[in-house]
Amino acid sequence: MSVEPAFAPVSPNGAQPPYVLAQQALAHAIAAGILGPDQRLPSERHLCEQLGISRSTLRRTLKALEEDGLVESSERRGWRVRRVGFSRAVDGATLADFGEVNRDLGRTVTARVLAARTRPATSQEADRLQVATKDEVFELRRVRFLDGLPVCVTHDLVPLAVAPAVTEADFTTASLFGILAGAGHIPAGARYTARAALADAEHKRLLDLEPRAAAPVLTTSRLSLDTGGVPCADTRETYRADRYEVRLTLG
Incomplete structure (x- = not known):
């Protein structure tokens, strides 16, 4: 059984909303290869617990990552990392x-x-x-x-x-x-x-x-x-x- 990656909780600093901080954390994991091309993202529950954010904040984060071309959603597979452009x-x-x-x-x-x-x-x-x-x-x-x-x-x-x-x-x-x-x-x-x-x-x-x-x-x-x-x-x-x-x- 594969071990899902760990993430540090985001720490709101007043300059950026939590969903942006969570977006940066996941984008960094993708760029660093912690989450590789075609890899399924961890469950929403796991991500919320790890990042210390609500389910609604996470969904806003995922939408932002999707707009940046880093992830995509599938009815069968959930969210996954897109292949390198x-x-x-x-x-x-x-x-x-x-x-x-x-x-x-x-x-x-x-x-x-x-x-x-x-x-x-x-x-x-x-x-x-x-x-x-x-x-x-x-x-x-x-x-x-x-x-x-x-x-x-x-x-x-x-x-x-x-x-x-x-x-x-x-x-x-x-x-x-x-x-x-x-x-x-x-x-x-x-x-x-x-x-x-x-x-x-x-x-x-x-x-x-x-x-x-x-x-x-x-x-x-x-x-x-x-x-x-x-x-x-x-x-x-x-x-x-x-x-x-x-x-x-x-x-």
């Missing part, structure tokens, strides 16, 4: 950027450009990109949207000598990898790391996350290498955990 499967031999992958899956990919500028590389950036200190790099920061929903924030650095055309592109829709390939630097490999983190205030705002609640995110770092092993882009990504997942096939 967007997912992608990645073959270990495949290297493609966010936009290319999701366009191929039939999703509408757009972006809001936060910064697009040319500047000298710092010593740390120059070392990572294998260029001289103060060589010019193109810096690009964007919020990436899938079907109109903010999914991730990306920060790219490209040595300007690698692809001068980056300064002229409209990155609300343009593919960075496409521009690199057009300049003769096809991304063919990468040094990649990923880790879990908590969203800071800026990422909460950009990804439309609750500002007062802890919000897990997936952060990645990828140094893309062209066919000659030359670094052509240094990319940092922060994904909203409840809207995106990546499934890897290795070996």
